Amino acid sequence: MSRGSAGAAGLARAGPVFAALGEETRLALVARLCARGPQSITRLATGSDVTRQAITKHLHVLAGAGLVHDVRRGRERIWELDTDGLDQARRWLDQISKRWDETLDRLKKFVED
């Protein structure tokens, strides 16, 4: 595979990221972490319409996709955003858009001949 992050490998990496973000509660979680900075689980759960346990599960999914990571602080567990996963997904979208344009150009030339 010599095609960069839009190939099979990049797809395999971007998949879990999109899957993680493709859920309203998790997307809201990411947005909240982004807006208000690193927070504990209970803090994230207050004001949310789901249970603390649900939040915990979602955070682990996000962590699995490389979107967040946690730091223990006393009896608390502080979660904060991880931009690496976001960059991964963005790069994939970039590549797809670019290659799509190239494909259209190729088809256009092919038709014109």
Next chain:
Amino acid sequence: MSRGSAGAAGLARAGPVFAALGEETRLALVARLCARGPQSITRLATGSDVTRQAITKHLHVLAGAGLVHDVRRGRERIWELDTDGLDQARRWLDQISKRWDETLDRLKKFVED
């Protein structure tokens, strides 16, 4: 929220896009459309490990998220990529990354005082 596409409105739009891309079959479908250009349903189904009907459902989900659109041509229905949806998702990711950096800077200054 008057902050552009990273706000609640942008989140509401980006959600379906991520949800659509957050499924292996659909992600592969997008990649395939990107690499080989516009194709009919049966063409997309051949070589895939799922049924034509499954492909059809996935295409409708992608269309709902503004990622693909279809054109009838005789008895065929040709599907092609729609970069608008991709751009939408990319803008959301951009905003999140940027605002996250700003948040970290704010927190840093707050701690240093």
Next chain:
DNA sequence: TGGACGTGCAACCCTGCAGTTGCTTTTCGA
């Protein structure tokens, strides 16, 4: 005009997973 091809529609099965409840463990502070 009839058969082959491409697609649409509807009912159905079943797995994954979001969400909850109840309990235990760990840590802080008075």
Next chain:
DNA sequence: TCGAAAAGCAACTGCAGGGTTGCACGTCCA
């Protein structure tokens, strides 16, 4: 040291949605 706060663990429920099968409908062409 003891109660409260924060989080972890495990079992359970319910439903959305991915996938299939079967059949009907339009379209092309020999």
